[in-house]
Amino acid sequence: MLLSFAQWIQFTAFFTALRGSANIYPIVMSLHMVGIALFGGMILMTDLRLLGWAMRKRSIADVVEQLRVPKRWGLLLTVTCGILMAGSKAEEYYYNAFFRTKLILFALVIIQELVFYRSVYANPAALDSSPGIPANAKLAAALSLLLWTSIACCGRGIGYIEPPLDKIHAQLRFVNTAALVDARGPSLPKGWDY
Amino acid sequence: MLITNPLNSSALAFPILECFHIVGFALSIGTIAVVDFSLLGIGMRRESPAQLAKDTWLWTLGGLVLMLFSGLLLFSSDPDMYYLNWAFLIKMVFFVSAVVFHYTVHRRAVSSDIPPGNGKIVACVSLLLWCGVIFGGIFIGFIYPGLSIG
Numbered sequence: 001m002l003l004s005f006a007q008w009i010q011f012t013a014f015f016t017a018l019r020g021s022a023n024i025y026p027i028v029m030s031l032h033m034v035g036i037a038l039f040g041g042m043i044l045m046t047d048l049r050l051l052g053w054a055m056r057k058r059s060i061a062d063v064v065e066q067l068r069v070p071k072r073w074g075l076l077l078t079v080t081c082g083i084l085m086a087g088s089k090a091e092e093y094y095y096n097a098f099f100r101t102k103l104i105l106f107a108l109v110i111i112q113e114l115v116f117y118r119s120v121y122a123n124p125a126a127l128d129s130s131p132g133i134p135a136n137a138k139l140a141a142a143l144s145l146l147l148w149t150s151i152a153c154c155g156r157g158i159g160y161i162e163p164p165l166d167k168i169h170a171q172l173r174f175v176n177t178a179a180l181v182d183a184r185g186p187s188l189p190k191g192w193d194y
Numbered sequence: 195m196l197i198t199n200p201l202n203s204s205a206l207a208f209p210i211l212e213c214f215h216i217v218g219f220a221l222s223i224g225t226i227a228v229v230d231f232s233l234l235g236i237g238m239r240r241e242s243p244a245q246l247a248k249d250t251w252l253w254t255l256g257g258l259v260l261m262l263f264s265g266l267l268l269f270s271s272d273p274d275m276y277y278l279n280w281a282f283l284i285k286m287v288f289f290v291s292a293v294v295f296h297y298t299v300h301r302r303a304v305s306s307d308i309p310p311g312n313g314k315i316v317a318c319v320s321l322l323l324w325c326g327v328i329f330g331g332i333f334i335g336f337i338y339p340g341l342s343i344g
Contacts, residue, residue: 022336030332034325036216041224041257044217045250055249062240067228070237152220153213160209 006090019088032081036152039074042067043148050120050141052133060133064124082155095163102154109147116140201271208271214264222257223324225250226296229304233317243304243313258293281337285330292323 009015018024048054049063086093093099113121120127120140127137201207229246231237238246269276276282303316 026333026336027329030325030329033216033328033332037220037223037324037328038227039224040216040220041222041227044221044224045228045253048253054253057245057249058238058241062238066238066240070231149213149217152216156209156212156216 003091003094006094009087010090015088015090018084025085025088028081028084032078032085035074035078035081039071039078040148040152042071042074043144046071047141047145047148050127050133050137051145052138059125059128060137061124061128064121092163092165093158095165095168096158096161098154098157098161102151102158105147105151105154109144109151112140112143112147199270201267208268211264211268215261215268218257218259218261218264219328220257222254222261223328225254225257226300226320226324230317230320233304233313244306247301247304254296276334279334279337281330281333285327285334288323288326288330292320292327295320295323 010019018028045054046063046067049056049058049060055063086099116136116139119134120137127134201211228238228250229243232239232241232243232246241249300316300320303313
């Protein structure tokens with residue numbers, strides 16, 4: 001079901017146009033990277049502050065609270081561009097091991113956020129008033145660093161795997177052939193008959 | 195005897211270097227953006243841009259060094275291709291401009307506790323230059339030197 005959804009979405013007029021555009025696709029990817037630079041950089045600084053390695057003259061509350069809103073905008077930009085890219089090659093991404101790993105890591109990052117929300121992120125002022133940075137805040141930061149850098153690296157990895165869709169299609173024997181003909185036009189792989 | 199670049203004999207070297215490159219630019223451009231946003235009155239407003247610059251300069255420099263060295267190694271894998279790639283050339287123009295701007299005009303603008311009137315312009319120029327570097331970097335992969343674009 002997920003697979004047929006992926007096939008359907010990538011062959012919608014919108015994503016077909018995006019996939020075929022010479023300039024829009026790289027622009028979306030560039031904006032994805034701009035989002036990573038801004039949002040990723042702020043995540044790094046927040047985590048490094050929680051670990052006590054960076055911006056030590058600023059209180060934890062100052063860093064966590066003030067970077068929250070710009071981080072959300074950065075995340076929105078990055079995720080929007082990510083969905084645009086994934087949508088235009090949805091079937092390929094469905095089979096892509098790095099993309100699957102990336103989604104799992106996203107789920108883990110959400111769990112991390114929920115687990116540490118009350119003790120770390122919701123009330124950073126309490127962390128400042130404790131004698132040292134509490135261990136669970138450091139653990140949250142270390143996990144966040146690990147997960148987000150892994151997500152970025154998996155993202156880069158996606159481009160290095162090209163699932164052999166033609167072979168997969170040949171094995172599956174049932175695909176949305178009408179949509180494939182529509183989108184791929186004359187450049188269909190040899191050996192296809194409808 | 196021709197000595198091959200050891201980077202080219204491993205399929206993993208290039209993607210791993212790219213990951214370091216990404217972390218490097220997230221660290222450098224991210225920290226610069228924190229200061230620029232502060233000049234624009236966004237994000238960290240309880241501190242002055244000067245304070246933030248003092249907090250982050252070492253991380254910015256560390257990120258720049260990481261980005262630069264991983265970038266040089268990436269470049270070494272196929273110098274001819276990069277030399278002929280116009281996106282790469284544009285990226286280098288943006289990169290040199292951004293670094294020079296950062297350590298001259300930008301540094302002066304954030305060095306006083308009261309940001310000058312043109313602080314917002316400096317912040318915008320800084321952000322645009324760094325975005326130019328990123329766009330150039332992405333377009334490298336979409337251009338095939340000697341062939342038509344696309």
